[in-house]
Amino acid sequence: MSVAALVAPRAVFVKPSPLPGFGLTFGFALTYLSLIVLIPLAVLVWRASGLGLDGIWRVATEPRVLAALRTSFVTAALAALANAVFGVVVAWVLSRYSFPGRRLLDAVVDLPFALPTAVAGIALAALYAPNGWIGSLLAPFDIRIAYTPAGIFVALVFIGLPFVVRTVQPVLEDLDREVEEASATLGASRGQTVRRVVLPLLAPAILTGVALAFARAVGEYGSVIFIAGNMPFRSEIAPLLIVMRLEEFDYTGASAIATIMLAISFASLLAINALQAVSRRRLGHA
Amino acid sequence: MRDAAIAESPWVRWLLIAIAVGFLALFLLLPLLAVFAQALSRGLGPYLSTFADADTQSAIRLTLLVAAIAVPLNLVFGIAAAWAIAKFSFPGKSLLVSLIDLPFSVSPVVSGLVYVLLFGAKGVLGPLMSDWDFKIIFAVPGIVLATVFVTFPFIARELIPLMQEQGSAEEEAALTLGASGLRTFLTVTLPNVRWALLYGVLLCNARAMGEFGAVSVVSGHIRGVTNTMPLHVEILYNEYDFVAAFAVASLLAGLALVTLVGKSVLEWRHGDELAAVRRH
Amino acid sequence: MAVAITAQGLGKVFNGTAAVDRLDLAVEPGELLALLGPSGSGKTTLLRLVAGLEAPDAGRLLFGEEDATRLAARQRRVGFVFQHYALFKHLTVADNIAYGLRVRPRRTRPPEAEIQRRVGELLDLVQLNGLGKRRPAQLSGGQRQRVALARALAVEPRVLLLDEPFGALDAQVRRDLRRWLRDIHERTGHTTLFVTHDQEEALELADRVAILNRGRLEQIGTPDDILDRPATAFVAGFVGEAVRLAVEAAPGTIRIGAQPISIPTGDVSGPAALFIRPRDLLVCDDGPDALSARVIAVRRTGPARRADISFGPGLPAVEVELPATSSVRKGDTLHVRLTAVRLFSSSRRGDDGRQS
Numbered sequence: 046m047s048v049a050a051l052v053a054p055r056a057v058f059v060k061p062s063p064l065p066g067f068g069l070t071f072g073f074a075l076t077y078l079s080l081i082v083l084i085p086l087a088v089l090v091w092r093a094s095g096l097g098l099d100g101i102w103r104v105a106t107e108p109r110v111l112a113a114l115r116t117s118f119v120t121a122a123l124a125a126l127a128n129a130v131f132g133v134v135v136a137w138v139l140s141r142y143s144f145p146g147r148r149l150l151d152a153v154v155d156l157p158f159a160l161p162t163a164v165a166g167i168a169l170a171a172l173y174a175p176n177g178w179i180g181s182l183l184a185p186f187d188i189r190i191a192y193t194p195a196g197i198f199v200a201l202v203f204i205g206l207p208f209v210v211r212t213v214q215p216v217l218e219d220l221d222r223e224v225e226e227a228s229a230t231l232g233a234s235r236g237q238t239v240r241r242v243v244l245p246l247l248a249p250a251i252l253t254g255v256a257l258a259f260a261r262a263v264g265e266y267g268s269v270i271f272i273a274g275n276m277p278f279r280s281e282i283a284p285l286l287i288v289m290r291l292e293e294f295d296y297t298g299a300s301a302i303a304t305i306m307l308a309i310s311f312a313s314l315l316a317i318n319a320l321q322a323v324s325r326r327r328l329g330h331a
Numbered sequence: 332m333r334d335a336a337i338a339e340s341p342w343v344r345w346l347l348i349a350i351a352v353g354f355l356a357l358f359l360l361l362p363l364l365a366v367f368a369q370a371l372s373r374g375l376g377p378y379l380s381t382f383a384d385a386d387t388q389s390a391i392r393l394t395l396l397v398a399a400i401a402v403p404l405n406l407v408f409g410i411a412a413a414w415a416i417a418k419f420s421f422p423g424k425s426l427l428v429s430l431i432d433l434p435f436s437v438s439p440v441v442s443g444l445v446y447v448l449l450f451g452a453k454g455v456l457g458p459l460m461s462d463w464d465f466k467i468i469f470a471v472p473g474i475v476l477a478t479v480f481v482t483f484p485f486i487a488r489e490l491i492p493l494m495q496e497q498g499s500a501e502e503e504a505a506l507t508l509g510a511s512g513l514r515t516f517l518t519v520t521l522p523n524v525r526w527a528l529l530y531g532v533l534l535c536n537a538r539a540m541g542e543f544g545a546v547s548v549v550s551g552h553i554r555g556v557t558n559t560m561p562l563h564v565e566i567l568y569n570e571y572d573f574v575a576a577f578a579v580a581s582l583l584a585g586l587a588l589v590t591l592v593g594k595s596v597l598e599w600r601h602g603d604e605l606a607a608v609r610r611h
Numbered sequence: 612m613a614v615a616i617t618a619q620g621l622g623k624v625f626n627g628t629a630a631v632d633r634l635d636l637a638v639e640p641g642e643l644l645a646l647l648g649p650s651g652s653g654k655t656t657l658l659r660l661v662a663g664l665e666a667p668d669a670g671r672l673l674f675g676e677e678d679a680t681r682l683a684a685r686q687r688r689v690g691f692v693f694q695h696y697a698l699f700k701h702l703t704v705a706d707n708i709a710y711g712l713r714v715r716p717r718r719t720r721p722p723e724a725e726i727q728r729r730v731g732e733l734l735d736l737v738q739l740n741g742l743g744k745r746r747p748a749q750l751s752g753g754q755r756q757r758v759a760l761a762r763a764l765a766v767e768p769r770v771l772l773l774d775e776p777f778g779a780l781d782a783q784v785r786r787d788l789r790r791w792l793r794d795i796h797e798r799t800g801h802t803t804l805f806v807t808h809d810q811e812e813a814l815e816l817a818d819r820v821a822i823l824n825r826g827r828l829e830q831i832g833t834p835d836d837i838l839d840r841p842a843t844a845f846v847a848g849f850v851g852e853a854v855r856l857a858v859e860a861a862p863g864t865i866r867i868g869a870q871p872i873s874i875p876t877g878d879v880s881g882p883a884a885l886f887i888r889p890r891d892l893l894v895c896d897d898g899p900d901a902l903s904a905r906v907i908a909v910r911r912t913g914p915a916r917r918a919d920i921s922f923g924p925g926l927p928a929v930e931v932e933l934p935a936t937s938s939v940r941k942g943d944t945l946h947v948r949l950t951a952v953r954l955f956s957s958s959r960r961g962d963d964g965r966q967s
Contacts, residue, residue, distance in 0.1 A: 047541075055433070058421055058422070059416070059419050059421040060395075060419065060420045060421070062418065062419055062420075062499070063506055064418050064419070064499055064502055064503070064506070064512070064515075065512035066414060066415075066512050067415055067419045067421075067482070068517075069411075070410075070411040070412070070414040070415040071411075071415035071419070071421070072413055073407075073408070073409060073411045074411045074412035074416075074427075075427075077404075077408045077411075078408075078427075080413075081432070081465060081476070081479055081480055081483060082433055082434060082480065082483060084449075085445035085446060085448070085449050085480070086437070086445055088445060088448050088449050088455055088866045089441070089444065089445045089448055092448050107580035112537040131350070131351075131354045134347055134350050134351050134354070135351045135354065135355065137347060137351075137687035138347050138348050138350075138351035138352075139351070142344055142347070142348055144348055146352075148595075150351070150355055151595075152351065152591050152592075152594075152595040153355055153359055153360060154355070154359070154589075155446055155594065156359045156363065156587065156591065157358075157359065157593055158534070158537075159534075159537050159541075159586075159587035159588075159591050159594075160362075160541070160583070160584060160587040161540070161541025161542070161543060161560075161561050161564075161580075161583045161586075161587070161591040162439075162541070162543050162544065163541075163543040163561040163562075163564045163565055163580070163583075164366060164541070164561070164564065164580040164583045164584055164587075165362060166543075167564060167576060167577065168362035168363070168365045168369075168577075168580070169362055169366050170365045171369055171573075171577075172361060172362060172365050177365075178361070178365065179361075188470070192512050192602055200360075200524070202358060202492075203358055203359065203362065204360070218564075221695070221697060222337065223695060224695035224697045224698075224699060224700075225337040226337055226664050226684070226691070226693070226697065227691065227693060227697040227698075227699075227759075227762075228699075228710070228714075229663075229664070229683075229684040229685050230662055230663070230664070230684050230685070230687070230689055230690070230691040230763075231685075231714065231762065231763075231766055232685045232686075232688070232711050232714055232715060232764075232766055233339070233685060233710075233711075233714040234685060234714070235338075235339055237714045238337065241710075241714065242699055242701075245701040246409065246700065246701055248698075248701075257443060259438055264437065264439065264440070264441065265438070265439075265544075266436025266438065266439050266440045266547075267439070267543035267544050267547075267561070268541065271568065272500055272511075284438050284439075284441075284544065285440075287415060287438075287440050287441070287444060288547070291444065291447060293455060294452070296447070296448060296451070296453055296454070298536060299444055299447075300444070300448065303438075303441045303444050303595075305368070306438055306441060307441060309435065310436040310437060310438070311436070312438050315433065316374075326701075327701065327746065327748075328631055328700045328701060328748060337664075
């Protein structure tokens with residue numbers, strides 16, 4: 046055997062390590078991932094690809110599907126915007142001020158992560174129904190929330206809030222107080238400091254949180270269907286339409302709508318990653 | 332306070348606190364309160380009688396069964412994936428990490444749909460299933476699969492960043508001291524990640540017991556057979572049996588509260604040993 | 612342009628501890644004054660009080676004749692340079708420097724062309740021409756500190772305040788920036804207050820040095836005053852590489868261990884502390900004012916040689932400087948004479964000069 050053969054690096058998949066168990070754990074993880082996630086998702090895409098792009102387009106532009114997609118998107122976008130405002134206020138208050146009950150409030154923010162969506166759905170429906178605690182307060186003013194798109198908005202705000210709070214809060218806590226002090230010594234008012242220094246530094250986190258909340262809201266089902274009223278062309282969401290197509294055994298139609306929604310989820314995921322890459326480059330930290 | 336120079340004026344501070352407290356109370360606390368208020372609206376008797384119902388009991392049993400299968404499966408996966416990803420270096424690692432997160436970005440309804448497309452009567456493997464006379468869709472196996480799918484990333488994504496950060500120095504030390512691979516894992520790795528593991532299990536379990544959309548698609552809503560608690564809530568609600576619907580919901584809300592308390596305790600006591608908190 | 616800074620009985624309490632303890636300090640117009648002290652001595656708190664980043668619990672602060680005690684930080688027109696720069700990461704270097712001008716109310720804000728011109732001048736001054744479009748993340752530590760200084764200078768501050776300005780930089784960059792800061796000070800003439808825990812930096816750079824300990828001013832004076840005429844035992848122990856020896860003083864004589872020597876003792880008598888630096892000891896022949904010492908260790912330090920010697924059992928080792936050619940070895944007995952006497956009564960306040 047020549048010397049060169051001895052020192053040339055062998056083409057290996059995994060870098061040599063003294064620790065054992067790579068083959069077993071990697072093999073198991075990959076197999077399990079493929080069986081549970083990758084193959085089923087591939088079947089969906091394969092099923093939809095049978096329709097072809099124009100077939101998917103035809104399904105997507107059916108008036109009822111189009112209306113449902115629009116409802117899902119518009120309400121999700123509005124809810125994400127509302128959460129951008131209130132989520133930042135909540136994150137600010139939780140990370141900057143001390144007041145009685147702060148820790149309790151901090152824990153409560155995660156409630157939408159922990160509360161089953163069906164429970165949230167019927168609770169919101171009961172609250173905002175015309176005879177509910179909130180609905181009955183609004184009824185005299187002829188404001189209806191339950192069984193209208195406004196109800197969908199309320200449910201999506203509930204679902205999305207923790208995403209914004211939990212992405213903004215740590216960044217706000219890590220923000221160097223000296224930067225704000227520097228701004229003050231340079232003559233900026235508190236408002237100028239918040240507007241010109243703090244918010245720009247928070248912007249990537251806010252955008253990430255909003256994108257996460259939006260992605261979750263577009264696909265949300267359980268908390269919405271009870272309060273939405275589910276009227277075609279008005280308060281019917283895209284995931285509900287998938288369920289209805291399935292109940293009619295129209296697998297192809299269901300797959301087409303699902304594929305459109307998957308594409309949107311991935312687009313928002315990509316957007317989030319791109320955002321994080323840009324902000325890392327600009328602000329020069331990991 | 333050290334922040335004298337960069338504090339908001341007191342009225343701005345109190346206004347912001349009032350907005351935050353008001354918003355959280357209106358959007359988060361009030362719905363929670365409504366669950367219990369509605370459940371007890373006719374008194375304790377009707378509330379308790381809900382749980383005497385055979386269908387309710389069967390729904391509770393099924394929910395516990397599904398969680399008891401899904402959580403351990405994802406626990407084993409989480410540990411295996413974290414070990415391979417955190418302790419070794421191989422090409423395509425970051426792709427693998429993003430693939431593990433994939434179920435988080437899929438609508439719950441789509442998560443159920445994929446299994447219908449695979450195992451349903453008109454699905455890819457549908458004919459095979461009917462030949463073998465084995466039902467997955469509209470049966471318990473389908474519910475378990477859908478639940479495993481939606482809770483797939485919880486434990487892995489908690490363990491991977493933490494174990495990556497901890498590196499392999501301690502494990503290598505154990506190996507040089509003569510410990511076997513398994514013993515190294517049990518005596519060195521596991522104690523280092525135990526709180527993160529518990530944290531992941533807690534969140535995974537909450538989602539497993541509470542999942543609605545994905546399970547709803549594959550369940551077929553057969554009372555007493557394929558009804559989990561969240562699905563049972565829906566059926567009772569749609570039958571206008573509000574007290575019973577909210578009674579079952581109150582049990583799930585109680586689970587959520589226990590999860591939140593456990594999560595907060597872990598964060599306060601062991602925050603430095605949790606990847607989720609450190610990522611903050 | 613240059614204004615005096617006067618602190619009268621200035622005090623600040625954190626959690627029941629006085630970080631700054633009713634302190635009086637007068638900074639002359641145009642001087643470069645170093646605040647030197649160990650960590651926790653209150654030097655940074657004092658600087659933050661001057662900047663308005665902390666509100667004092669007691670006393671007054673004057674800029675020239677004007678009472679600035681209750682003035683908010685943004686109204687004080689101070690230039691503050693932070694230890695970790697505190698640059699605005701999302702802004703370019705030029706926008707960082709222009710920040711203080713752009714946040715001015717419209718009435719007093721210079722036109723944009725004027726702002727650009729000023730930024731250009733300042734980039735010149737801090738020798739960063741051509742880097743105006745970079746972001747802070749693309750600069751080295753020394754460059755960031757210069758941007759921070761330019762940003763502070765842009766608002767035409769009445770006084771310049773620097774908090775450990777070179778603390779985060781490595782030794783070579785520190786030395787360069789020190790010389791450069793001195794140069795900028797000569798050219799701009801701002802009254803400048805800077806905090807440091809590095810005595811070499813303070814003594815080399817400053818016109819005068821103020822030594823702080825436990826929130827109080829121990830001594831203020833020129834580097835010569837501080838080094839040659841320490842006012843308190845704390846100062847004697849803190850500057851130079853002094854070793855503190857517990858001695859017994861009587862008029863005209865002290866006893867180190869078992870050895871008496873005659874030296875001027877002033878009004879000190881009874882238990883006292885004697886501070887000895889390596890260059891305070893001169894090797895000599897035996898005599899009435901000589902001390903005999905046993906050599907514990909000898910080592911080469913730079914151009915000279917140093918020996919650890921002991922004046923008796925139980926006494927801490929003292930360093931003595933020897934020529935490189937010296938043939939003294941471990942175990943030898945040396946005779947040395949004291950060339951400088953820094954003797955303080957142990958009962959006096961501030962006798963905690965254990966730091967060497």
